[in-house]
Amino acid sequence: MPAPARSRPLKKDFFSQTFKGQKPVLFSENARPSSIPPHIRHLAWSSTGAALATTSGSKIRIWNPDRPNVKSSQELVGHVGSVEKIVWNPVREGEVATTGSDGTVKLWDVRVGPGAHNKAVPVKEIALGDGGLFLAWSPTGQHLVAGRRDDVIVPIDVRMGAMANTEDLIMQEGRKLGSAQTNQMAFSNSGNESWTGQACPNGDFVAVGGGDSLVTLWDTTDWVCKHTLSNMTGGVHCLSFSFDGTYICGAHGMDKDGDKGIHVACAQTGETVHTFETSHIVNVLAWHPLRYWLAYAGDLGGVRVIGLGGNL
Incomplete structure (x- = not known):
């Protein structure tokens, strides 16, 4: 699926008028939605916007924006427990990292293609030592920062990519940030700094x-x-x-x-x-x-x- 073109700048004075009457497009796993909203923990666009990933419970689904039907999506299976965060590699289109309550960071490559019943499994797994809460990928795609529920931040060296040998994926010593729980981090554009x-x-x-x-x-x-x-x-x-x-x-x-x-x-x-x-x-x-x-x-x-x- 090709990446969408970049939008022209939209001035703030015309924002509300431009979006007035816009009806959102629904991406649903069920033909008949229940009366209770699905508990979707996280969602993320790929770096080009050609795919949209969502997490619900232990399931991860990759959607094609051009085809919102669930039959055109791909399911990633491998986590045990809720998936808290999913992030796309900013430079390797198709590589995805996830973390959740099972205390692992899993790496996926959706370019490999789905297996039976349109499902795929992770290509690599890294044990965090506690439940995973969030992830951030550096702008170069060479490093991940994972946040655990005990508020320890763990850097992970992934310079060899998702398809590398497991020993090439290095988890460095974690660092506790403080007494208050951190729920999100982001890298600067240069990749030299990260913020909560x-x-x-x-x-x-x-x-x-x-x-x-x-x-x-x-x-x-x-x-x-x-x-x-x-x-x-x-x-x-x-x-x-x-x-x-x-x-x-x-x-x-x-x-x-x-x-x-x-x-x-x-x-x-x-x-x-x-x-x-x-x-x-x-x-x-x-x-x-x-x-x-x-x-x-x-x-x-x-x-x-x-x-x-x-x-x-």
Whole structure:
């Protein structure tokens, strides 16, 4: 499947008008969605946006954005327990890393092709020593950082790639960050630094969200907090910048105090430019790496993608 073209910049004054009336496309495993939203823990676009990965329980599914039917998807099978995070290699299209409650990091190569019943198994596995909570891949694709539930951060050398011998995948000594649990990390564009927050694609800002329902945007030139977004309620579970770094939105996860809807703010000014209405609290979301397409989970049926198939 070819990678989608890169979108033209969308000015904030036209954002709401552009998305008004946009109906999201549903990606569902079931022909008849139940009355309870599926518990999707994480979702992630591949580096080119040609594939979308979702996790639910111990299952991982790779979707083709051009064919939202489940029959056109691929299932990755191998984890025991819930899969907490899935990340795509930024330079090797098709390589995926996952971690979860079974205390492993698994590497997959979806280019190998599915086996029987359109299912695939991991090509490599690394034991973490405790339940895995999050992953981040360096911009070069040569290193992974894994976060455990005991708040220990573990660097993993994967320079030889997913198809390397197991002994070539080196897990270095972990480091405990502090008393508060860290739920997300991101590398800088250079790969020389990593943060406990979400890094902007153009490198202008680092965004941090917490249990106080606030999102702060920090300028990477002087490390001053430029904006504080305070229009959400409930703890902030995840954040996502648009591909050009212009817009940011967040999700509450399973926080019962969180509000419905997805609030989109302009990173440069801090003002809210649009709210996507949802029927339930959003669990997780992610902007497409090249287009103004927004994938999210929390509503009935499965994952929805706003803007998919259009010229946005």
